[in-house]
Amino acid sequence: MTRHIVIGDIHGCYAELVDLLALVGPTSDDVIVSVGDLVDRGPDPARVIDFFRTTPNTIALTGNHERKHVRGVFSYAQEITRVQLGARYADDVAWMATLPYSLELPEAIIVHAAVMPGVPLAEQKEEILCGSTSGEQDLERTLGANRWWHEVYAGPKPVVFGHHVVEEPLVRPGLIYGIDTGACHGQRLTALVLPDFTLHSVPAREDHWARIKRTYQADVLAAKPWIEMAWPDLDEQLGRFSRAGDARTHAYVTALRDWRDALERRLADVHEAAMREADRMTAAGDRTQLAKGHGAAALLFQHFRGRLDLDAVRKNAQTPYKLAQLSAALGLPPLPVPAPSPRD
Numbered sequence: 472m473t474r475h476i477v478i479g480d481i482h483g484c485y486a487e488l489v490d491l492l493a494l495v496g497p498t499s500d501d502v503i504v505s506v507g508d509l510v511d512r513g514p515d516p517a518r519v520i521d522f523f524r525t526t527p528n529t530i531a532l533t534g535n536h537e538r539k540h541v542r543g544v545f546s547y548a549q550e551i552t553r554v555q556l557g558a559r560y561a562d563d564v565a566w567m568a569t570l571p572y573s574l575e576l577p578e579a580i581i582v583h584a585a586v587m588p589g590v591p592l593a594e595q596k597e598e599i600l601c602g603s604t605s606g607e608q609d610l611e612r613t614l615g616a617n618r619w620w621h622e623v624y625a626g627p628k629p630v631v632f633g634h635h636v637v638e639e640p641l642v643r644p645g646l647i648y649g650i651d652t653g654a655c656h657g658q659r660l661t662a663l664v665l666p667d668f669t670l671h672s673v674p675a676r677e678d679h680w681a682r683i684k685r686t687y688q689a690d691v692l693a694a695k696p697w698i699e700m701a702w703p704d705l706d707e708q709l710g711r712f713s714r715a716g717d718a719r720t721h722a723y724v725t726a727l728r729d730w731r732d733a734l735e736r737r738l739a740d741v742h743e744a745a746m747r748e749a750d751r752m753t754a755a756g757d758r759t760q761l762a763k764g765h766g767a768a769a770l771l772f773q774h775f776r777g778r779l780d781l782d783a784v785r786k787n788a789q790t791p792y793k794l795a796q797l798s799a800a801l802g803l804p805p806l807p808v809p810a811p812s813p814r815d
């Protein structure tokens with residue numbers, strides 16, 4: 472007989488997934504189901520994804536974390552996952568976009584986060600099923616701020632879900648089975664086996680997220696597109712990491728600040744060089760003709776009109792990349808690179 476082995480939020484905890492499957496002992500007749508949130512916060516999203524992408528008789532549902540990647544909504548946990556997955560990131564996200572939001576079995580409905588009580592499964596909103604921020608707000612507006620959907624839910628079928636981290640599986644027999652027992656936070660990874668509704672858990676190896684969020688700071692910083700950032704964004708990012716934790720991150724932020732200082736000096740150099748070039752053209756005669764087609768033409772014409780100050784240069788060179796182009800056009804040396812990658 473086919474069993475469905477429904478596993479709570481895995482969040483990149485591959486070792487615990489292996490432990491849990493060893494405990495439950497799936498046969499080739501069984502189907503392994505993830506409630507979603509395969510990635511983010513844990514050490515090994517690639518192997519968790521590979522397991523569900525390549526193992527026959529497995530199903531992964533969409534969690535709010537997959538949805539964030541699919542929609543390009545990035546907070547720190549997603550930036551870390553992008554670094555962890557590296558070159559395969561886009562392909563993995565394309566796969567995430569194909570995942571369903573629910574699975575209905577004869578004995579239960581399986582979703583990532585929630586269902587709106589009293590609404591048939593076919594009419595449930597994806598946002599509620601996967602627990603996106605807007606879905607949670609929708610539930611709160613409908614049910615009131617201090618009521619959980621799983622306290623109100625009255626059937627008809629049992630609902631199995633994750634998303635909501637609990638110390639012990641959250642069970643209302645025959646109705647509610649919440650099985651996110653916080654594997655990525657150092658608690659446990661839990662499976663509910665259907666149709667028997669038996670629970671199985673293995674302990675987490677460590678508080679993965681506490682460690683991951685410290686150790687990936689420098690890598691997340693290095694992966695940012697510094698060259699294409701507008702100055703206010705660049706300064707905001709540097710400010711955000713100004714009290715960064717470990718030595719590696721601190722060294723990287725210090726290097727970025729030095730780079731930023733060098734760019735500020737370069738803005739002044741570009742200002743000087745553009746004025747010199749414009750004055751040279753004025754002395755040579757037909758300055759309008761000479762300035763046309765020059766890579767820094769906008770600056771040259773501003774100087775002809777007496778309007779070229781440092782702010783005007785900054786408005787023209789909105790990013791380090793544009794500053795590099797103006798530098799080259801005015802014969803200045805190449806810009807320094809942001810900072811060596813912390814992995815080097």
Ligand SMILES: [Mn+2]
Nearest residue numbers: 480508534634
């Ligand atoms: Mn989760």
